[in-house]
Amino acid sequence: MRSAELVQLLPNVFQRAPQMGRRWKVLLEAMEGFHAPSEAALAELDALFDPRRTPDGFVSFLARWMDLELPVTTGLGRLRELVAAGAELSQWRGTARGLLLFLSTATGRRDFELDECVLGPDGVPRAFHICLRAPEELLPHRVLLEHIIDLEKPAYVTYELHFTASEAVGQGRR
Incomplete structure (x- = not known):
């Protein structure tokens, strides 16, 4: 003034x-x-609440506001993107689309594959069970992926997580 x-x-x-x-x-x-x-x-107050412009030390604070306290091992840039996408992620929570969107945002990869019709040993589809295939390059981030799956799938759904060679994983269904 x-x-x-x-x-x-x-x-x-x-x-x-x-x-x-x-x-x-x-x-x-x-x-x-x-x-x-x-x-x-x-x-510059608006920059403080913009996950892409806020100082590095404030990103985890914004993530807690968005209920995204995750072991993000893919880098600060990915955490910034998760916070930025928080509203959309919340909108699709509990759906296959939401799970794939969350995984893609957290890792920067779009080559996840989700199978919602998993056959049991008897050839009959297993009820409330999914199989998620991720590229093997994401194996070091397994804890993060499992944490996201646990958060995003409905509570009654069980899952398998498999890592496959990149060329074997197709474009994930959305």
Whole structure:
């Protein structure tokens, strides 16, 4: 806030005081200096809540707000993308589309395959059971993938997670 703006906020008696000279000018400059850090922070407040522009240390805080406390081993950039996609992920929670979207956002890969009709040893489809195939390059991130599957699948659904060579995994169904 500039000195001229500060004077406008003061009572009338003080607004006429600029004729007092140097002391008044120094006091107004000091007040202006006290406001500068707050104004700078407020000018960039929107960046603080944008997961793609926020400082690195604030991303995990935003992730907690979005209920995304995950062991994200794929990097800070992926966590930023998860937070940015939080509303859409929430909208599709508990669906095959939501699970695949979550996995793709968390890993940056789109080559997951979800089979919702898994046959049992007797050849009969297993009720409430899914099989998810992921590229073998994601094997080091198995804990993350299992955590996401546990969060996103309905509670009554069981699952298998298999890692396959990239060329064997097709484009995941959406």
